[in-house]
Amino acid sequence: MKMRMKATRKSLSIAIVFPLLLYCCQPETKTESKENITDVTEKAISLNDFVETFGGVWAPEAYLNAIIKHKSVYLSHQDIPYISELKIHKNNLKNDTLNVPSGIKNHERYDFKVWETKQSDKPEYANSLLEWEEEHEFIFRYNTADTTISILEKNKNDSLVERTDYIRILNQKYAYNNKESAYNYLGRKFILNGKYQILDATKKDLGIADFEANTGEISGFKYTYYILTTDFIGGGPVYPSDYILLRYARDIYSDQQFLRLLHQNDTIYLYETIGIFTDTYYNEALKKINFYLIDKN
Numbered sequence: 366m367k368m369r370m371k372a373t374r375k376s377l378s379i380a381i382v383f384p385l386l387l388y389c390c391q392p393e394t395k396t397e398s399k400e401n402i403t404d405v406t407e408k409a410i411s412l413n414d415f416v417e418t419f420g421g422v423w424a425p426e427a428y429l430n431a432i433i434k435h436k437s438v439y440l441s442h443q444d445i446p447y448i449s450e451l452k453i454h455k456n457n458l459k460n461d462t463l464n465v466p467s468g469i470k471n472h473e474r475y476d477f478k479v480w481e482t483k484q485s486d487k488p489e490y491a492n493s494l495l496e497w498e499e500e501h502e503f504i505f506r507y508n509t510a511d512t513t514i515s516i517l518e519k520n521k522n523d524s525l526v527e528r529t530d531y532i533r534i535l536n537q538k539y540a541y542n543n544k545e546s547a548y549n550y551l552g553r554k555f556i557l558n559g560k561y562q563i564l565d566a567t568k569k570d571l572g573i574a575d576f577e578a579n580t581g582e583i584s585g586f587k588y589t590y591y592i593l594t595t596d597f598i599g600g601g602p603v604y605p606s607d608y609i610l611l612r613y614a615r616d617i618y619s620d621q622q623f624l625r626l627l628h629q630n631d632t633i634y635l636y637e638t639i640g641i642f643t644d645t646y647y648n649e650a651l652k653k654i655n656f657y658l659i660d661k662n
Contacts, residue, residue, distance in 0.1 A: 407488045407508060412463055412481050415490075416455045419507060420537030423451040423514055424547045426530045436628070438552045439607050442597045445471050445548070446529040448494070448516055454541040463490075471548050472598040479505050501526060545581070545592075552593035553578035556607065557626070557633060559662040566655055573661060581615065588622070590615045604649050609635060624655055633658040 410418070431441035449468040457464040462480045469475045479490035487506075494503035494516065504517040512533065518526040534547055558578035563571040563586060574586035581590050588611040604625075611622040624635040637652040 407510065409481075409486050409488050410509065412458065412461065412479070412490065415507065416453060416458050416463060418509060419512065419514065419533070420453050420455060420540060421533040422535035422540045422543075422547055423453070423531035424534050424551065425449070426513075426532045428548075429532060429534075429551065432551055432555050436555055437607055438548070438556065438593050438595045439597070439605060442471075442595065446527075448475075448529060450547045451514065451531055452540045452543070454537055456541055468546065470598055471546060472596050546595065548595035549581070549592050550578060552595055552607075553581060553591070556593060556628070557591070557609070557658070559660075561633070561658040562661055564657040564659070566653060568657065574658075583611075588613060593626070622655065625651065631660040633660075 425444065425446050427444040427446070428441055431444040432438065435441050447470060449471040452466040453463070457466070462478050465477050465479060467475050467477060477493045477495075479492045482491045488508060489504055489506045492503060492505040494505065495501070500521060502519045504515075504519065506515045506517060507513070508515070514531045516529045516531075518528070520526050534551070553576070558576050560573055560575050563574050565571055572585055575584045576591060577583070581592055583589050583591055590612045592610045592612075594608045594610060607626040609622075609624050609626045611624070612618065613620065622635075625638050627634045627636065634654050635656040635658065636654055638649045639652040641648045641650055
């Protein structure tokens with residue numbers, strides 16, 4: 366059974382999918398050809414063993430490489446695949462079927478299921494991925510040697526259309542009853558985390574604040590929660606920049622600040638913006654700097 370939730374979203378709205386844990390290592394870019402997928406010699410493992418070995422939250426390797434390279438969620442968002450992340454937890458294994466909460470383009474919640482079949486001894490599971498795509502087949506494959514997961518898409522001629530490789534960024538205990546997206550954490554981790562001296566619009570020193578990437582919590586500042594917006598599929602224009610939300614608390618949306626984030630040398634500038642309207646044109650311009658964040662890490 367699959368569920369697709371539709372909701373009205375603003376441009377650059379936040380996809381709420383999963384919580385996060387520290388991503389400790391920077392993945393290397395793989396050079397493996399998309400066509401090099403036929404030599405599967407590894408034996409299958411039981412679904413119970415799979416859950417124990419592969420439990421956690423998984424993000425696409427291409428996106429991790431992109432955000433490490435660009436240090437920008439906007440410049441990295443083209444590397445978000447259609448199946449944007451995976452959540453694997455033993456509590457979601459029932460009656461020999463594993464429910465895998467996921468996301469579509471980091472924009473909406475989507476769940477699919479995997480299960481064992483007696484006909485296959487390959488490291489793959491039958492699945493309910495995108496069952497409405499009648500022209501294509503989707504293969505859910507895992508590799509215990511390097512602990513990776515791949516989703517392969519093939520056409521009716523058995524030719525590979527697309528392959529998405531995923532890397533675990535969360536342990537299993539963080540992969541259940543969650544709210545945030547892995548992309549929220551990765552944005553914070555690689556763009557804004559640690560200690561920063563904060564100046565207001567008049568350059569008055571507001572002291573040192575500590576931005577915690579794992580939880581989104583801020584200490585030493587009037588705002589106590591932050592998130593970098595990572596959903597670029599909203600109903601309006603998309604501007605070539607990163608944006609930040611500052612809230613007085615995680616679930617308090619009133620009086621939150623929505624600011625454009627620009628990074629130069631050791632300083633992050635947080636700008637208010639203003640819309641520019643004509644009969645045929647809409648754009649956004651910088652209005653004023655609300656805060657200067659000077660890196661003290």
